[in-house]
Amino acid sequence: MTQRVRVHCFTVTQDGIGAGEDQSFERPFGHADPGALLGWAEATASWVNRTDPGGTRGLDDYVVRDFTRNIGAEIMGRNKFGPIRGPWSNYDWQGWWGDKPPFHTPVFVLTHHPRPSFTLSDTTFHFLDATPHEALEQAKAAAGGRDVRIGGGVTTIREFLDADLIDEMHIAVAPYELGSGLRLWDSPEELTGSYHLERVPSPSGVVHHFFWRH
Amino acid sequence: MTQRVRVHCFTVTQDGIGAGEDQSFERPFGHADPGALLGWAEATASWVNRTDPGGTRGLDDYVVRDFTRNIGAEIMGRNKFGPIRGPWSNYDWQGWWGDKPPFHTPVFVLTHHPRPSFTLSDTTFHFLDATPHEALEQAKAAAGGRDVRIGGGVTTIREFLDADLIDEMHIAVAPYELGSGLRLWDSPEELTGSYHLERVPSPSGVVHHFFWRH
Numbered sequence: 001m002t003q004r005v006r007v008h009c010f011t012v013t014q015d016g017i018g019a020g021e022d023q024s025f026e027r028p029f030g031h032a033d034p035g036a037l038l039g040w041a042e043a044t045a046s047w048v049n050r051t052d053p054g055g056t057r058g059l060d061d062y063v064v065r066d067f068t069r070n071i072g073a074e075i076m077g078r079n080k081f082g083p084i085r086g087p088w089s090n091y092d093w094q095g096w097w098g099d100k101p102p103f104h105t106p107v108f109v110l111t112h113h114p115r116p117s118f119t120l121s122d123t124t125f126h127f128l129d130a131t132p133h134e135a136l137e138q139a140k141a142a143a144g145g146r147d148v149r150i151g152g153g154v155t156t157i158r159e160f161l162d163a164d165l166i167d168e169m170h171i172a173v174a175p176y177e178l179g180s181g182l183r184l185w186d187s188p189e190e191l192t193g194s195y196h197l198e199r200v201p202s203p204s205g206v207v208h209h210f211f212w213r214h
Numbered sequence: 215m216t217q218r219v220r221v222h223c224f225t226v227t228q229d230g231i232g233a234g235e236d237q238s239f240e241r242p243f244g245h246a247d248p249g250a251l252l253g254w255a256e257a258t259a260s261w262v263n264r265t266d267p268g269g270t271r272g273l274d275d276y277v278v279r280d281f282t283r284n285i286g287a288e289i290m291g292r293n294k295f296g297p298i299r300g301p302w303s304n305y306d307w308q309g310w311w312g313d314k315p316p317f318h319t320p321v322f323v324l325t326h327h328p329r330p331s332f333t334l335s336d337t338t339f340h341f342l343d344a345t346p347h348e349a350l351e352q353a354k355a356a357a358g359g360r361d362v363r364i365g366g367g368v369t370t371i372r373e374f375l376d377a378d379l380i381d382e383m384h385i386a387v388a389p390y391e392l393g394s395g396l397r398l399w400d401s402p403e404e405l406t407g408s409y410h411l412e413r414v415p416s417p418s419g420v421v422h423h424f425f426w427r428h
Contacts, residue, residue: 002267045426053216057382057426058412062276065283168271198272198417212259212271 007169017181018154040204048102072143077156078111154182169211221383231395232368262316286357291370292325368396383425
C-alpha cells in the first residue's frame with residue numbers, strides 16, 4: 001500500500017478562515033469560537049476527546065472516525081502546538097492536550113526553534129526546522145508504513161498544498177463567517193484543478209468538502 | 215468497549231427491495247441487477263473486491279471503509295451464502311466469493327440444514343440452526359471483543375430488527391424501483407421509533423440512511 005498524505009476534520013468558516021487572530025493560552029483559536037468551529041465533531045460518538053458513551057452516529061461520525069484510521073504520524077505547525085512564539089525560554093509547554101494527547105503516534109512540529117523531543121503517553125513530539133518535503137520524509141519513515149496526517153493549522157496545510165504534497169483532504173465548512181483570521185482559501189474551487197471535490201451538507205450544519213487527486 | 219451489532223453497506227431500492235426474485239447461481243440477486251444495487255460501492259477506492267488502485271474517495275468511500283472497521287464476526291442468512299435450498303446433497307458449494315472471501319473473520323450462516331465448518335483463507339464459515347439471539351451469542355464470543363456485522367440478506371436483517379438486536383445500521387437506497395422481491399421496509403420511517411435516522415444524499419445517486427439507537 002502506498003503511504004498517503006491526508007488532512008482530516010480541519011474546519012474553516014464559510015469565508016475560509018481556520019483560526020482567528022490573537023491566539024493566546026486562553027484562546028487557542030484566537031478570536032474564533034472553538035465550539036462554533038468544532039461543535040459538529042465534538043457531538044459525535046467517535047470524537048477523540050469524548051469521555052462519555054453518548055454521541056451521534058450519523059454522517060459526521062463516519063467522518064470523525066477517519067481521523068485516526070491508518071494514521072502513523074502527524075505533522076503540525078508550531079501554532080497548533082502552542083501559543084508561544086520565537087525562541088523557547090524553557091520547555092515547560094508540552095501542548096494543549098494534557099497528559100494523554102489524542103494523536104497516539106509520533107508528531108512532528110514544524111518550527112524555526114527546535115527543542116528536544118518528549119513523550120506523553122503514546123504520543124512523541126519531535127521538533128523540526130525543515131521544509132515540507134524534509135518533514136514529510138521523516139514523518140513517513142516514522143509512520144511504519146501507515147499514512148501521514150497534516151494536522152494544521154492553516155499555514156501548515158497551505159505550505160503542504162503549495163508544495164503539492166497532499167493526497168486527500170477533508171475540510172468541514174462551518175455555517176458562519178469570521179471576517180478576519182488565518183485563511184485557508186478564498187474558495188474551495190481553487191483546488192479543483194488538482195483535486196476532485198465532493199461537497200456533502202451534513203444535518204449538523206457543516207458542509208463536508210472531500211478532496212482527492214485527479 | 216461494548217460490542218455493537220451493526221449492518222453496513224446493505225443496499226435496497228427506493229421501494230425497499232434488497233434482492234430480486236428467482237435467485238440462482240448465475241443471478242445471486244435474482245432479477246435485480248447487482249450493478250444497479252452495488253455500483254455506488256464498487257466505484258469507491260475502499261471497495262472490498264477492488265483489485266486496481268483507482269476509485270473515488272468521497273462520501274461513498276467513507277461509508278464503505280466502515281464495512282470492516284472493528285468487525286470481529288459476521289452473521290448471514292443461507293441465501294446470502296448461496297442459491298441452494300433444503301438439505302445439502304454435498305458440500306461442494308463454498309459461497310460466491312472464491313478462495314479469498316472478503317470477510318476475514320468467522321462467518322455464521324443461519325440455516326435449518328447445518329453442515330461442517332470450513333475455512334477459506336482467513337474466513338471460517340460456521341453453520342447454525344439457531345435463533346437470532348443464539349446466533350448472536352456465538353458470534354459475539356467469536357468476535358474477540360469486536361463488533362458483529364449482520365450481513366444480510368433482507369430476511370436475516372428483518373429477523374434481527376424484529377428481535378431488537380441491531381445497534382447501528384447503514385442502508386443505501388438506490389434511485390430506482392424494482393416492484394417485487396425481498397422487501398426490507400415499506401418506508402424507513404417505520405424504524406424511527408427505535409432509531410435516530412439521518413438521510414444523506416450522495417453525489418453517486420444513492421441516499422445513505424444512517425440509523426442508531428435513541
